[in-house]
Amino acid sequence: MIRKNESSSTALSKRARVEDEDDTPTLTVAIGSTSSGGKPEAGALIRTVKRTSGLEAPIVSLSGAHGGEILGSRFSPDGNMIGAVSADKTISLWKTYPPHTNTALLTSIHKSAILDLQFSLIRPHLYTCSADFTVAITDITTGVRQRKYLAHDGVVNSIDRARSGGGGRELVVSGGDDGVVRCWDQDVEGKRAVIELEGNGVPTTAVCWSGDGAQVFVGGIDNEIQVYDIRKKAILYTLQGHTDTIASLAISPSSHHLLSSSFDSTVRVWDVKPFSVSPTREHRVLTGAPAGFESTLSRAAWSLDDGGRRVAVGGGDRTVTIWDVEKGNVLYKLPGHRGTVTSASFHPKEPIILTSSTDSTMLLGEIDPST
Template identity: 50%
Template structure:
């Protein structure tokens, strides 16, 4: 469909087949003996005539239930998931070429499907400058393009062309002038003004790029790919100012902490690493192996053998990080202690992406099983 053609109205979700149901998850270390505080037994009710046992749990969020399964919107694996900046919406990207939009709170409805890509949707990023009344969403795709969406209407505002292959990652600045960065299999990193159809600038990296992110002030970009390192580029000088070395396999995702001081990286090497990216952090001296900027190395979650770019994220207070895994679990660590707080089961396939709510102790996970799991965690 030509870009100038009027966008179709926002499609409804998959009708009655798109639903949210209550499921059970456990904290790591819980056992299955009996129905306790961490479990919920739901009994059917026939107009109040039949009764069943319902145990309560300590609630920590405004979700309609402690754990919800959001399903029915996609016919193929989900590759990315993101909360909107105000936390009211969830966007999920799928290999079925579409993006689903969900209400985080209330009835958790699938409020729309965004269709416009011709191949798998690989990565999502919400605009940080658009008003909450008219949220904008950016998507990257295996079709080699990015699309700018009006998430309130479902309108496709703009298609961005410039890559020559699969686009693996898209990110945007946190403040000031809104700029996008994208990286792809063509070995290039492109910078975009989302109001223009052509890139502002191109960085030739020389190998497939799998993850990109902006620094807190937007003056630098973080680039990860097949060379196993994370390189930090200064956008004015257009050169690498330092590199973060330690991973032994391809970088699968990058995520900046809420404070902007630390960077989370995930990798096929089955480790999650957190780096100090503050401007005046110490640099390694001559002969130093690795990076003096390495803050924590987290283990306990395996990527698996599907070569999926598993994505991680931060809690709103910067104290926890989370990622998916080939073991079908969503793993959450307490950062400073480098200990696993939770390994949350429930998916029937690889957990491909996680996102943590910008204000509440809520997490959403995506999977190859075509579902999202939305739930609260203890504070």
């Protein structure tokens, strides 16, 4: 079912003006109360902020669509749309750019909490996985579910997609509590997986494709990351270093590095090139983002507009931490949420970060591209 929703976006700045000699757009930001018309109340502090994106304001709050925790959010490949999934079994779609409206709320795709989502790279489709043991494919132009797979004998925690066969087809990989990893192809008749990897018998919490779609990275509650060759259905090597459950995996824009986050409160960057000079393949260990005690699968992400110079992950401290990968230092510690941050996602073209939280809200925020 698809329906319009009365949810809203709230900009922390309301009145735009151009005042620099180079005509760079700036915004007058009211730090304090604003009236219903968007003008600062008496006593509000006014300052000018230089803009770096096409957002309505440097920080925009998206709220009201979901009645439960938002467990994941992502930008569409072109950056013009946002998708979010929730513990309330719904999927919301939003416009990234002003007026930042919630365009649809899908209410009958899954029968239980939805844990992860991915936009298709080649079709107007959205892939989702759920605690109802299924993976679904939905046409986002109509809100109609195209396929639904009984994917696992347990909660499905993570999905990813990759182009296959020269780019004309797309494979989806899913991992769940049953410890099995399966690959799905909607162009193949039937509802059986086209590839099945038995795994090592422990619940899978994160899956990710390699850049060429020839390998799958799998993380679970055994703290390790297995790298599978999907043609041979065999483990090529294992990445060891985390001391607690793997929370998320993400491949870099160059496909040379893998990002992993964990309940051990570290984020690690791994060298996954075919030939690595490092015996452990561990490239960088990043700290400063406490995972918390809620055992929430918080999704980490690479920046895309700068080729992967930054990475980000949310934490149990209600903030989002952004690092410079090569320097290893924290660039930003972003507050704003009132609950554990469940995902971070970078815009594909502009210096914008999207975050979601157990507080049922999302935040869009500009970051300085020169930092």
